[in-house]
Amino acid sequence: MSIRRYLVLILLSIITLVTFLAAIQGYKASMEQANNLFDEQLQIMGKTLLATSAIYNENTLRRSLDETTVVPSKHIAYQLFNNKKLLLRTDNAPKKSITQLSSGFTELNFLGQRWRVFIESSSIDQPHHIHKKVIVAQPIKERFSLAEQVILSAVTPIILVIPLIALFISMAIRHALKPLTVLRRELSEKKINDLSKLSSETTKTELQPVIHTLNQLFERLSSAFSRERYFASDAAHELRTPLSVLKINVHNLHITQRDKLDSQGQASLVQLAQSVDRMAHVVDQILTLNRTNPDQLTMEVTKLPLKVLLQQVISDLYPEIIKHQHDISLESQVTTLYANEFALLTLVKNLIGNACKYTPNGGHILVKTEVDEQSFTLIVEDSGPGIEESEYGRVFDRFYRVGGDSHQSTVVGCGLGLAIVQHIAKLHSAKIILAKSEQLNGLKISVNFPKKTMGENT
Amino acid sequence: MRILLVEDDMPLALGLQQSLRHEGFVVNHVDNGKSAISALSVPDQDLVILDLGLPDIDGIEVLKRTRDRNLTIPVIILTARDSLEDKVKGLDFGADDYLVKPFEISELLARLRVIERRLGTAKSALIICSDVSIDTAAHKVSIKDEEIGTSKKEYMVLKALMENAGRIQSREQIESRLYEWGEEVASNAVEVHIHNLRKKLPEKFIQTVRGVGYTVNKR
Numbered sequence: 001m002s003i004r005r006y007l008v009l010i011l012l013s014i015i016t017l018v019t020f021l022a023a024i025q026g027y028k029a030s031m032e033q034a035n036n037l038f039d040e041q042l043q044i045m046g047k048t049l050l051a052t053s054a055i056y057n058e059n060t061l062r063r064s065l066d067e068t069t070v071v072p073s074k075h076i077a078y079q080l081f082n083n084k085k086l087l088l089r090t091d092n093a094p095k096k097s098i099t100q101l102s103s104g105f106t107e108l109n110f111l112g113q114r115w116r117v118f119i120e121s122s123s124i125d126q127p128h129h130i131h132k133k134v135i136v137a138q139p140i141k142e143r144f145s146l147a148e149q150v151i152l153s154a155v156t157p158i159i160l161v162i163p164l165i166a167l168f169i170s171m172a173i174r175h176a177l178k179p180l181t182v183l184r185r186e187l188s189e190k191k192i193n194d195l196s197k198l199s200s201e202t203t204k205t206e207l208q209p210v211i212h213t214l215n216q217l218f219e220r221l222s223s224a225f226s227r228e229r230y231f232a233s234d235a236a237h238e239l240r241t242p243l244s245v246l247k248i249n250v251h252n253l254h255i256t257q258r259d260k261l262d263s264q265g266q267a268s269l270v271q272l273a274q275s276v277d278r279m280a281h282v283v284d285q286i287l288t289l290n291r292t293n294p295d296q297l298t299m300e301v302t303k304l305p306l307k308v309l310l311q312q313v314i315s316d317l318y319p320e321i322i323k324h325q326h327d328i329s330l331e332s333q334v335t336t337l338y339a340n341e342f343a344l345l346t347l348v349k350n351l352i353g354n355a356c357k358y359t360p361n362g363g364h365i366l367v368k369t370e371v372d373e374q375s376f377t378l379i380v381e382d383s384g385p386g387i388e389e390s391e392y393g394r395v396f397d398r399f400y401r402v403g404g405d406s407h408q409s410t411v412v413g414c415g416l417g418l419a420i421v422q423h424i425a426k427l428h429s430a431k432i433i434l435a436k437s438e439q440l441n442g443l444k445i446s447v448n449f450p451k452k453t454m455g456e457n458t
Numbered sequence: 459m460r461i462l463l464v465e466d467d468m469p470l471a472l473g474l475q476q477s478l479r480h481e482g483f484v485v486n487h488v489d490n491g492k493s494a495i496s497a498l499s500v501p502d503q504d505l506v507i508l509d510l511g512l513p514d515i516d517g518i519e520v521l522k523r524t525r526d527r528n529l530t531i532p533v534i535i536l537t538a539r540d541s542l543e544d545k546v547k548g549l550d551f552g553a554d555d556y557l558v559k560p561f562e563i564s565e566l567l568a569r570l571r572v573i574e575r576r577l578g579t580a581k582s583a584l585i586i587c588s589d590v591s592i593d594t595a596a597h598k599v600s601i602k603d604e605e606i607g608t609s610k611k612e613y614m615v616l617k618a619l620m621e622n623a624g625r626i627q628s629r630e631q632i633e634s635r636l637y638e639w640g641e642e643v644a645s646n647a648v649e650v651h652i653h654n655l656r657k658k659l660p661e662k663f664i665q666t667v668r669g670v671g672y673t674v675n676k677r
Contacts, residue, residue: 245470247560310669311628311669331669
C-alpha cells in the first residue's frame, strides 16, 4: 500500500469516527437541553393557566366556565379542574382527569400516545370550593421530533462535508508527497549501471538527506567502479611494458649472441623466448577476460561489417597461421551485425586462434557464416583432434585445459580463451554449440547470434 | 633514418635503442613529452616512435601539437593501451601506425621499413622475398637477379604484397593502392593482375587466402 493511500484512508477514518462521536455526544446533550426547555414551557403554561383562572372571582368563573369549554389544539393538551370538575380542556384531551397526581412531572399514556405531563394545583389555603388543578401534557414523540429537527439541521452539514474533506486531504497529501513520487519515478527509471547523480531537488527537509545520501552513495560506487575498471588498464600498462622489455632483450640477445652460444645456450634462448610469449599471452587473456566480464563491459553496440571484420582478424593472425603451415579459408557473404566491436573481435580472434593452436601443423581451418531469418551463425571448423563430447561442458571453465597438466606444453595457452568467448556470447545473448566437424573431422564451434535482440539493442 | 624515440620506461628505451641501432637506425631518445615537442621543433628527425603514457604530457597531446604545427613527420605509436577507442583516437590524430605492447620487434622493424621506403630514406631500395626482388627506386622486378617485365599496375600490386610480406592484403586494400595512383579500377582488376603476375613469378609465390586476400611469404 502506498503512503498516500494509507494516509488518506487513516485520516478519513479518524475524521469520520471523531465526527460521528461528536455528533452523537452533541445529540445527547442537545436532547437533554431540549427536554428541559420543553418541561419549562409546560410548567410556565400550567402555572399561567392556573394563575389566569384565579383572577376571575367565583361567580364569573361559574358563569363563564359553567359548561366545559373545549379549546382546539394540535400539540399541547390541557385540563383545568375545579374541585374535580372539568372547567376547561383542549380538544385533544379526554374529559376525565388524566392523572390523580396533584403536582409535578410525569409520563403516561392516553389516547394512544405517550405524553409528558405537568400537574399543578392551587394552594390548599384557598376557600374550599375553589380548589383548582391544571394538567398540561405534550406528546413525547412530538418533543423528540422537534428536538431532532433542530439537532439534525445542526449536525447534517458536518457529516455532508466529509467527502469534501476527503478530497482536500487527498490533494494535500498528494502535493506533500510529490517530491517522493518524483524521486520514486527517477529511481525506477534509472538503469542498473547508471551511477550518475539524481537530478531531483527538493526543499523538503525530510527528503534532502535521503537524496544527499543516495547521491553520495552513487558517487562512491561510481568511483569504485571506475577504479576497478582503471585497475585493468593500469595493470595492463604495468605488465605490458616490462614484458616488452623482456621481449626486446631476448630479441637483442638472439641477434647479438646467436653465433657465440652453443646448442644448449641456443635452446635456452628459444625456451626463454617462448616463455615470454606465453606470459604475454596469459597477461593479455586475463585482462581481456576481465574487460569482457558482463559486469565490467559497458556495451556500446554498433553496426559492424562482418566480412571485413573476419578478414581483419584472419590477417592479424596470419603470421601465426602461416607458422603452423595451416590452410585457412573464409566463406562469408557481406552481412552486418549489431555487436560490440571490441568484444566481437576478441571472440573471433579466440576462436580462430584456438583452431590455429590446437590443429597439428599443415591443417585446415574453415571460417564461415550462415545467415537465416532469425539468427546469424559464425562457424569455425578445423582438422585438429577436436574435443571429446564428455568435455564439452568443462572447456568453458576458467583455466580448464583439455587433458589437464599433460597438455602439450608447446601450445601457448592458459585455458581462458573459451571462458572469454562465453562471456562475449552471453553479452550478445548468443549460443555456443560445440560439435564434430563433418567437413574437416576436427572441432566445429558455432556461435549463434539472435538477429532480433541484436537489432533491438541499438 | 633518424628516429626520435619518446619513451619514459628506461629499460624499454635502452633495449629498443640497441635493437634499432643494430638495424642501422640512428636513435635519439627523450623520456618526456616536453622534450619530445622541443626536439620536434628542429627538423632533424625522420620518424617518431611515441609512447602514449608519458609522465608530463600525454602522448596523444604530443601527437596533436606536432600535427597542429603542420609537421608531417611519420609517427608510430607504441603503447600499453589496447582499446579500440585509443587506437582509433591515435590514428585519427594522424599517427601512421599503432603497436600495442608487448609487440614483436620484427613487426616494428617491418613497419619502420615500409615508412622508410615511403620517405625514400631507405639505404636499399630493394625488397627481397625468397628469389624475387623489387627495386623500388628503379621500379624493376627481378627473379634470381634476372629482370622480368611487368606492367605499372602489376608492379603496384606486387609491391603492395611484398612490402607486407607475411601479412594478408585483401582485394580492397590492393585496389585502394591502385586508386592512390589515380587509376580506374575495374571490378576484377586485382584478380587479373594477380593472374598475370603468377604466370611470371615462381610457383606458389603469391598465395590466395580464400575469402580473405593474397599474401607473399617472407622467405
